[in-house]
Amino acid sequence: MEKLTKNDVHPKIVQALLGADTTFTVEDALDNEMILNMGPQHPATHGVLRLLLRLDGETVIACVPELGYLHRGYEKMAENMGYLDFIPHTDRLDYLSPPANNVAYALAVEKLAGIEVPKRAQYIRMMMCELSRIASHLVAVGALAMDVGALTVFLWTLREREKVLDMYDVICGARFTTSYTRIGGVAQDLQKSTIIEIQKFIDELEKSLEEVERLLNSNRIFIERLEDIGVISYDDAIDFGLTGPSLRGSGVDFDLRRDASYLYYNEVEFKVPVYYEGDCLARYFVRMDEIRESAKIVTQVLDKLPSGEIMANNPKKVLPRKTEIYTKMEELIHDFMLVNFGINPPVGDIYQAVENPKGELGFYIVSKGEGHPWKLKIRSPSFVNIQSIPHMTKGYMVSDVVAIIGSIDPVMGEADK
Amino acid sequence: MDFKEKVIQQLNSQFPEMKLETTDFRGDFCIKFSPDNLLMICEFLKNNDQLKFLLCEDITAIDWASRTNRFTMVYHLFSLKNKFRLRLKTDVDDSTTSIESVSSIWRTANWQEREVYDMYGINFLNHPDLRRMYMPEEFEYHPLRKEFPVMGIPGSLPLPKK
Numbered sequence: 001m002e003k004l005t006k007n008d009v010h011p012k013i014v015q016a017l018l019g020a021d022t023t024f025t026v027e028d029a030l031d032n033e034m035i036l037n038m039g040p041q042h043p044a045t046h047g048v049l050r051l052l053l054r055l056d057g058e059t060v061i062a063c064v065p066e067l068g069y070l071h072r073g074y075e076k077m078a079e080n081m082g083y084l085d086f087i088p089h090t091d092r093l094d095y096l097s098p099p100a101n102n103v104a105y106a107l108a109v110e111k112l113a114g115i116e117v118p119k120r121a122q123y124i125r126m127m128m129c130e131l132s133r134i135a136s137h138l139v140a141v142g143a144l145a146m147d148v149g150a151l152t153v154f155l156w157t158l159r160e161r162e163k164v165l166d167m168y169d170v171i172c173g174a175r176f177t178t179s180y181t182r183i184g185g186v187a188q189d190l191q192k193s194t195i196i197e198i199q200k201f202i203d204e205l206e207k208s209l210e211e212v213e214r215l216l217n218s219n220r221i222f223i224e225r226l227e228d229i230g231v232i233s234y235d236d237a238i239d240f241g242l243t244g245p246s247l248r249g250s251g252v253d254f255d256l257r258r259d260a261s262y263l264y265y266n267e268v269e270f271k272v273p274v275y276y277e278g279d280c281l282a283r284y285f286v287r288m289d290e291i292r293e294s295a296k297i298v299t300q301v302l303d304k305l306p307s308g309e310i311m312a313n314n315p316k317k318v319l320p321r322k323t324e325i326y327t328k329m330e331e332l333i334h335d336f337m338l339v340n341f342g343i344n345p346p347v348g349d350i351y352q353a354v355e356n357p358k359g360e361l362g363f364y365i366v367s368k369g370e371g372h373p374w375k376l377k378i379r380s381p382s383f384v385n386i387q388s389i390p391h392m393t394k395g396y397m398v399s400d401v402v403a404i405i406g407s408i409d410p411v412m413g414e415a416d417k
Numbered sequence: 418m419d420f421k422e423k424v425i426q427q428l429n430s431q432f433p434e435m436k437l438e439t440t441d442f443r444g445d446f447c448i449k450f451s452p453d454n455l456l457m458i459c460e461f462l463k464n465n466d467q468l469k470f471l472l473c474e475d476i477t478a479i480d481w482a483s484r485t486n487r488f489t490m491v492y493h494l495f496s497l498k499n500k501f502r503l504r505l506k507t508d509v510d511d512s513t514t515s516i517e518s519v520s521s522i523w524r525t526a527n528w529q530e531r532e533v534y535d536m537y538g539i540n541f542l543n544h545p546d547l548r549r550m551y552m553p554e555e556f557e558y559h560p561l562r563k564e565f566p567v568m569g570i571p572g573s574l575p576l577p578k579k
Contacts, residue, residue, distance in 0.1 A: 010554045016546050068551035075536070076560055080567045111443055238471050238497070241525025252497070254472075259500045348442040351493055351504065353474070364491065366479055379475040379493075387528045416551060 008037065009052065017054050017064045032056055036398065040069045046143065046405060047412030049386065058397045063390040067383070070416035078376035082342040083109050084183060084319065086376070091177040093380065094414040096139050097132035097357045098178045099125075099168065106181035107262060108352035108363035113183070113317055113345035118309045119264070121185040126263045127198070127301045128171070128180060129354075130294040134205070135164040136357035137245075137287045137294075144284060144406035145216060148225040153215050160208050163201050170194050183343065184318030185311035195302055202295045209291060216284075226280040230392040230404035233278055240388040243381050244359025245290065246408050249283035251276040256355040268300045280407035287409075317343050342371020358382050358409060378417055382410035420501050421446045427468060431461055447504040452490075452516055455507055459522050462494060462503070470494035470503060473523035476530060478509070478537045482563040486511050488539055492519070515540035536561035 017035065039050035048069035054062040074093070078086050090105045091098040103125045110117060142157030165175040172180040172188055180187055216222050232242070237250035247254060255272040257265040273289035275282035312318045319338055320331040347369045353362035359381025366375040385408050392404050421441070428437060428448070435458075438449040450458060462470040475493040488509040495502050509516050518541035520526040528550065530541045535549040538559035548554065558565055558573060 012548050012554055016548065068549075068553070071551040073560060076565075076567060114443070236524075239524045241473055241523065241529075254497055259497075260502065349447075349491075350443050350445050351475070351502070353502075360474065362475055362493070364475065364477060364493070375477075375479050377475065377477040377491075383528070383532075384525055387525060 009035075013052060013064055013066065017052055017062050033061065038401070040066075046410055049405070049410065049412055049415075051389070051401065053393075053398065053401065055398065058399075060393045060396055060398065060401065063393045063401070065386055065389055067386070067412075067416055070412045072417065074417045075376055075378060078373055080372065082339075082371050083113075083345075083373065084338070084343070087181065087183075088177065088179045091179055092413055093378065093417070094136075094356060094358060094361070094382070094411045095176065096411055097136040098176060099128035099180050100132040100136075100354070100356045101361065102179060102181040103129055103263075104352070104354040104356065104361045105363055106183055107354065108350065108365055109183050109343070109345070111352050112348070112350045112365050112367055113343050115184050115312050115314055115317055117185055117312050119306045120189075120308045121310045121312075122263050123301050123305050124186050124190055124310065125181065126265065126268070127298055128178075128186075129263075130297045130301070131164050131167065131198070133294045133357045134291050134298075135161045137291050138164075140357075140406075140409040141212065141216075141284065141287055144226075144280075144403070144409070145222065147402045147406035148222060150215065150219065150222055153212055156208065156212055156215075160205065167194070167198055167201065170197065182311065182319060184314060185309070189310050190305070195305070198298065199302055202298050205295050206292070209288065213288065223281065225400075225403055226284060226407070228277075229280045229396060229400045230407060231277070231279045232388060232392055236388075236391065237278065240391065241384045242359070242388055243384065244355070244357070245283050245286040246359065246385055246388075248272065248274050249286045249407075250278040256353055256360055260353065262352075262354060265297075267304070268297050270294075270297050280403050283407040344369055344371055353379065356381060358411060358414065359385060361414075378414075380414040380417060382412070382415040383417075386410050386415055420499055424448070424462075424468060424501075424503060427465060428458070428461070431465075432457070445502070445504060447506055449506040452507045452510060455490075455505075456517050456519065456522070458505070459492075459519050463522055468496060469498045470496045472497055473519070473525050473529075474502070476519075476526055476533060478533050478539055480537060480561065480563050488514065488537060490516055490533075490539070509539055513540070514538065515542055517542050518544040520544055535559070538562065 033056050036053045036055055038053060040048040050066040052064045053060055074089055090101040093101050138157040138161045142154035145153035168178055169175045171194055172178050232250055234251045237247050237252055253274045258272055270293045273286050275285050315334045320335055324331040325335045345367045347367060349366040351362055351364045353360050361381055362379030364377040365373050368374045393401050435454055440447045462468055472495040474495050477491050479489045481487050486508040490507050490509055492505040518530055530544055532550040533539055534547055535552055536559055541547055
């Protein structure tokens with residue numbers, strides 16, 4: 001292993017690692033301590049997350065995360081493109097659950113522009129959100145198990161996730177970058193055959209979850225690597241702004257789907273799983289329970305799915321269908337105006353947050369009445385959750401760090417924007 | 418009583434001399450005040466038994482480009498007890514481009530303010546660790562300011578030496 005030199009680590013980062021009162025460079029010898037550079041290219045850090053660890057033997061004394069390796073400047077780009085054009089970019093935020101991001105963004109713009117969306121479209125959106133939650137949590141559980149040494153589970157959960165991706169493919173024509181929502185509805189309607197296929201997947205999901213649990217829940221190595229590791233207390237979890245499964249693993253009963261209801265989550269029944277230990281194992285249990293609750297929601301949505309339109313009838317703000325553009329004059333004009341001049345929502349600002357698989361994804365949009373947002377801020381859950389890693393890792397071993405990262409399940413596409 | 422009125426009533430009874438502007442757009446409730454009062458108000462909102470805004474969801478800034486006091490700070494708070502979201506706004510003084518840090522009140526503000534510092538160049542007073550969040554430390558510009566071009570500035574990000 002090559003030794004770290006001064007060029008690898010900026011002096012300010014060293015300062016953050018060692019505390020403000022020390023004057024020290026990387027080359028200096030420490031008595032019992034060493035500085036370990038983890039990432040950005042490391043399979044266990046879930047993307048390009050770089051951690052600098054200050055170690056005493058194998059114990060972590062301090063940890064400084066470094067972000068920005070995947071920074072693409074989405075907030076800047078959003079200010080320079082129309083509201084409709086930004087939808088494909090939301091796919092690339094949390095790339096493990098693109099439909100959920102699409103829905104979050106569409107809801108934000110609709111709130112700003114005051115567009116009423118038909119109920120069928122909202123129900124389909126709900127279903128897509130829950131399917132993406134299932135897919136994302138399956139990866140999270142599999143990757144967590146892989147991080148602590150159980151490789152088989154990863155293959156099994158990814159096999160299940162693959163089925164969800166195949167369904168995305170049938171529903172909207174793309175496996176990863178779905179771009180499924182439009183402002184005012186969804187791009188395509190659900191077919192009857194798709195509904196049957198989704199229901200079949202949901203029915204079989206329980207069996208594969210049990211398979212996974214049989215491998216993990218009584219696996220002594222898995223339990224011992226996660227139990228009482230990375231503990232964060234109830235108060236600290238709120239103070240650090242954690243959201244999603246990481247927050248509910250610390251005993252905080254908070255879920256935006258229930259507490260700040262959007263779409264039609266008030267019409268379906270589901271429980272919010274809460275565990276009180278605050279360790280990595282609790283966060284794993286929360287995810288497993290959430291997969292089951294999501295499956296329940298999908299079943300209810302498919303049962304109750306109302307008939308009707310999938311796009312709002314609001315020609316000044318909602319794109320017309322392609323077939324109509326080619327055959328009708330009015331629609332052609334509206335399409336031209338919308339594509340060239342944009343939606344032009346009223347002057348004002350809104351914040352719309354949804355419960356994504358990773359936590360609270362929020363969009364804060366400031367409008368000056370133009371076709372593009374004056375400002376668009378993405379409140380990404382992974383970014384805020386990563387902030388608590390130094391607190392969680394303090395006092396644990398190096399090998400626990402990977403387990404802690406896996407249990408928080410950050411996605412760098414979202415954290416780095 | 419509406420919770421919005423309750424927030425205002427509590428703030429008015431605690432700080433009778435303070436000037437508060439409220440707006441309500443599409444159900445989002447927002448309070449605007451002078452930057453000098455920021456820490457007092459935040460501390461009160463967090464610790465008051467009836468309000469309990471324990472979760473600081475988001476901190477960001479807006480660049481208005483051509484206005485005196487061009488930057489506005491925006492805070493989103495959530496009260497888990499009352500299931501209510503509140504937005505706070507305060508203008509940043511042009512002459513100093515700096516504002517008090519709220520990271521002593523909510524620890525999550527630490528990184529969020531670092532991001533604002535990185536993107537807008539607003540200085541946070543009494544911040545424990547004010548470094549850039551995304552851009553490298555040597556970078557001279559603040560990308561989300563309106564005068565920064567979308568294309569970027571050629572040569573502003575040197576490639577690492579081989």
